[in-house]
Amino acid sequence: MYSVNYHRASSVADAVKLLKKAEDGQVVSGGMTLIPAMKTRLAAPSDLVDLRHVDELRGIKVSGKTVTIGAATTHADVAASDKLAKVCPAICHLAAHIGDPHVRHMGTIGGSLANNDPAADYPAAMLALDATIVTNKREIAAAKFFKGLFETTLKDGEIVTAVVFTAPPKCGYAKFPNPASRYAMTGVFVAKGKDGVRAAVTGAGDDGVFRSKEIEAALAKKFDAAALEGVAVPSRDLMSDIHASAEYRANLVVVMAKRAVAAANA
């Protein structure tokens, strides 16, 4: 790791101030992606502004079907939230399968979204749930928030503070983990809401998280795993690496979608 100056923010406003002062500052929340990247010298911010102790960023609120999750809420807290499980168990299930127990104690939903790792789980959920990403400056629809690999529409000094979404009547998530890293090699989040079916795919797209037209079209007819029999997803825009070819990922998209739907209907 290169040298770095550490600052602990007491509030979002304080964090913004600290960032402004820094030469090349970056916010850190759980640090589960950022710290390892800094260790291998792939990331080299001059200053880190720690959001983990900002109370206003933590917590889960459920009001009717409207869910608000503070950006600094850990995966473990999302996984274990009873009130969340009542309205949207799929998001708890997803959180319970990010990384490992130790990572889930530190890693946060805001950190995961801001980082937009193409193999992270949360982006698929946010896209499928048509969530709103709330920052200290504005509200951004998930569809507009994610921009390719590790890119978002976040601007300098803009900090994710929460996500808000309406729990749909039915949703489910299934992933096939990369056998080595255990990140999603392909993960599919399906949601059946008032305005139709959305299916978002992570881990597979060569430009990051995306919605699958083919899966959505099939599930719009019938929200059932059987509806996906024989459905093919084109491999053209999918990632290919030593672990999985684009063709294999295309297959996994369909298989994981089937399993996600089965989970949603269970």
Next chain:
Amino acid sequence: MGVEGIGARVARKEDKRFITGGGRYVDDMVVPGMKHAAFVRSPHAHADIKKIDVKAAKKMPGVIDVLVGKELKTDGIGNLICGWMVHSKDGSPMNMGAWSPLAVDRVRYVGDAVAIVVAETKGQARDAAEAVEVTYKEKKAVTDAVSALKKGAPQLHPEAPGNLIYDWEIGEAEATDKAIATAAHVTTMQIVNNRLVPNAMEPRAALGHYDKAEDHYTCWTTSQNPHVARLVMSAFYNVAPENKLRVIAPDVGGGFGSKIFIYPEEIVCLWASKRTGVPVKWVADRTESFLTDAHGRDHVTEVKLAFDANNKMTAMKVDTIANFGAYMSLFSSSVPTYLYATLLSGQYNIPAIHCNVRAVYTNTAPVDAYRGAGRPEATYVVERVVETAARELGISPPELRRKNFITEFPHQTPVIMNYDAGDYATSLDAAMKAADYAGFEKRRDKAKKAGKLRGIGMSCYIEACGIAPSAAVGSLGAGVGLWESAEVRVNGVGTIEVLTGSHSHGQGHETTFSQLVSDRFGVPLDSVSIVHGDTDKVQMGMGTYGSRSGAVGMSAIVKALDKVEAKAKKIAAHLMEADEGDIVIENGELKVAGTDKTVPWFQMALAAYTAHNLPEGMEPGLKEGAFYDPANFTFPAGCYICEVEVDPETGDTDIVQFVAADDFGNIINPMIVEGQVHGGIAQGVGQALLEGCHYDDTGQLITASYMDYCMPRADDLPSFQISTSNTPCPSNPLGIKGCGEAGAIGSPPAVINAITDAIGNNDLTMPATAQKVWSMLNAAKH
């Protein structure tokens, strides 16, 4: 058997420190004034070094010095060597290229060390290492051995034209070819044994300390054999004469072969300590370990197995190309020859065998022994081709094996080995019973109904452990003897220290070796201490690898105990005015048989040291040493059965049952033996299902961290069903065969035989990843 003696399931003595955080590994060592090292490593797989500019790096904060290969040469530090001479079939010696601890004019793999930076902190050393400017002229690289042999391939070493290190053979070519030509059936296969990275959880580390006042060096290092390290660093690398070099291998966090070898880093840290005047510590990070630890396996083989009309094996012909990486590591040459081809007879009576092996340089990390070393490769060839033959012949795989088992011992194979004892049918029967082999088809049908493909596969392995005798391995080219030493010191109060040349890095020697002593003298385990891993404390020894610590290391202890017992009885007889032939040792007392006369063990020991009343002419004290040189290899063998379910939608394989039935001869501590088998199986399953070291065409290591190299995790594995049978080894006093490598040797073919059975396609290569299996199933559909 006492509660703590031979055969007892004793909890480990060493565990107390490990479970409380009290283990002491190299990275835990702190020496006053100690500084930290980082190595500058080649980012290229193959390049000429045009210039190394260290000026900027030397000015970086905290930097003490930056040293390069030319300075190392100036100081007379030698090149690394391979310590086992193998001759090609034309009689010429192997073609060994030069391996400088710091590359001088050419780098040959990604990770090749070019310079060392010594700085106040590890972070500063790394910062400065990045500031060392090396100008390279890149050359074309070759990473796979088959391509490296082709005309026009990039050439690595002038000493090895065509990248060929040796072209070696064993067995009778003519008789083998003739038998194949006249066979009723011949099964032919192409077999790849995938390259693996050992991945001991403790990364390699070295702490070099030169004491100027004493003109003496100390090296703390992650070694399986500190004495061999000292010998080699002294005799070949000119670091220091043996009497001025102390090598300490404290607690070592796993080895699996990778810590046998002497690497550039320990040599360079010692040398740098003298150059800089400060103790120098280097600890690998995981990616450095991936890049520079000696890798394992990496064979490409063609095999033919011939049968007569009665399905009896008549001949086996094997042609193997072995990837050695960029340099010849310490014992690399022996792995695909004497540790591989000599085991190609497996458990079977095969009248004619011929094997040809070509060893090849490539632009990859050096390859050497990894758990099993040659024997897993041999077992994989034999057990895959036997299984395939059974399928081709339409015979049940266990029956084809049983029909060809060796049943009479000793048995001389056509490839050097003389099997001394074994009972292969017993292991096969035990495994089939434990696995409910007979009920498999029902389980397969049930799985099919649930949409899963179920398969079963087996492997009947044999291995050779406790490599020996020294004269024999010497005649085959070994640069060292393969005996072991022990010294048993009985203190004046009767407590006992055993100094052993074996080294424990997870094997539990502190417990099992103590059990031997407790068993012999009836003293509590707690009164016995095992001393190992320090060349200043322990007499010369050969270390731990090749499952040798039981069969060879403990045999040396037995010899020393014999001598101690003889002297103790003499003293006791003298004290009790009895005949020494009448003395027996029971429950910590020396007794005159058939009487109530006794001398407690501690009283006899005290008498030995007060020397007030010893037999006429007897030297005071009670301390005996022994060197044990085995008369033969030992031959553990067994049968493994694996049952899998494949998810046809994803290609994912689930191991639903794994059975191991091993014959390790006599066992000192069953709990520890079981642990060795569990760990070995996990590594074998890892090779079969998950692990594969992957270089791209330019020689970049793609699998250089746990993000891409798939280590077996708890949820990849089932609980194992294991059992043992016992045909004692006739060649050593304890009847022990060794158990450290069996799991890794026997399991890969069982797993692959099971998956190929499940999916009905025999062309599967390791690792059988979900993607690979799915692709085969998918191709079959279209």
Next chain:
Amino acid sequence: MSDVSMSVNGREVSATVEGRTLLVHFLREHLGLTGTHVGCDTSQCGACVVHVDGKAVKSCSMLAAQAAGSRITTIEGLAEGNDLHPVQAAFREHHGLQCGFCTPGMIMAATDMIARHGPGNLDEATVRAELEGNICRCTGYHNIVKAILAASKTMAKGKGKAKKAA
């Protein structure tokens, strides 16, 4: 540089460290608590697991400064004097370790796992899934799983002191 203070195994400690100092290096190099190990660079092996404010965390993926003000328990702080924690005792009894390098992280992960699920509430599949973040190369996990299940049962019976189990 950062001034950090925290409670480690019940002792208040303070030091001035480089901003880039990881918690694991702070524990090992500044406090001499070398039981916590580093086995990888990518936060996968779990040899470095400690408890931060009662939760298992990878100390190689956290700066010392991030942990300032927290309550840390390491493998050295788990036993009560000479009385081993039930998980430590079970690892020994069931031969859940060989070389010992991954062991401290395994034991800290196991105590956290048992605390989260409640003693006695674990089964083999759960234990195996929960060990995703801890890699062992020696044992094949067989006896680690056995040890954790045994410790979980022991603790459910209220045997052995489960000090700072979480």
